Amino acid sequence: AQRVTQPEKLLSVFKGAPVELKCNYSYSGSPELFWYVQYSRQRLQLLLRHISRESIKGFTADLNKGETSFHLKKPFAQEEDSAMYYCALRSGANNLFFGTGTRLTVIP
Amino acid sequence: DAGVTQSPTHLIKTRGQQVTLRCSPISGHKSVSWYQQVLGQGPQFIFQYYEKEERGRGNFPDRFSARQFPNYSSELNVNALLLGDSALYLCASSLEPDRINTEAFFGQGTRLTVV
Numbered sequence: 308a309q310r311v312t313q314p315e316k317l318l319s320v321f322k323g324a325p326v327e328l329k330c331n332y333s334y335s336g337s338p339e340l341f342w343y344v345q346y347s348r349q350r351l352q353l354l355l356r357h358i359s360r361e362s363i364k365g366f367t368a369d370l371n372k373g374e375t376s377f378h379l380k381k382p383f384a385q386e387e388d389s390a391m392y393y394c395a396l397r398s399g400a401n402n403l404f405f406g407t408g409t410r411l412t413v414i415p
Numbered sequence: 416d417a418g419v420t421q422s423p424t425h426l427i428k429t430r431g432q433q434v435t436l437r438c439s440p441i442s443g444h445k446s447v448s449w450y451q452q453v454l455g456q457g458p459q460f461i462f463q464y465y466e467k468e469e470r471g472r473g474n475f476p477d478r479f480s481a482r483q484f485p486n487y488s489s490e491l492n493v494n495a496l497l498l499g500d501s502a503l504y505l506c507a508s509s510l511e512p513d514r515i516n517t518e519a520f521f522g523q524g525t526r527l528t529v530v
Binding site: 311313350351352353356393395402403404405406407408 | 518
């Protein structure tokens, strides 16, 4: 069975500090992993996906199959990064399995 | 493009009642998925429809049902409502379900409160 674990419900960092949001997964197949973000009063939206190996808004995430992790990182946090972040695993026909989310607060 | 639209935005129902939630996907998107998000949890997959056929179903009781119409819009029905059905119900649309790396676009959700 698939599972996505985000161990931190809340994470606070100071502006300019590095930030890392942890995500671990369990899946028997080849995983497709995503990070979704929800800013205050906005809808859930895709931040980045592991296949694209892209950097969005300064965020990157590397899939580590050995550690079954897909941690989200940014070297210098900004106030506008404050949001709810969800790690998700795609299983089968576009069914997304989400973690419980991490609320990131960037302190000015 | 208005994106994925859901209606209503909020509603309150009594235990035992039935409810229908509606979703209009992004133009050109043929796949619609439904998720339930209970307070403090991540979205949980309920159904996926593609070309009017059910393509996937999550671990939800038979009280939950859905359908997709020829214009690709979708309805989620929940019968015999329980207090535990209170949640934010999200609809997501995508081009095709099996295309690798396909992106799901979410609506604003319908907040259902069962009293």
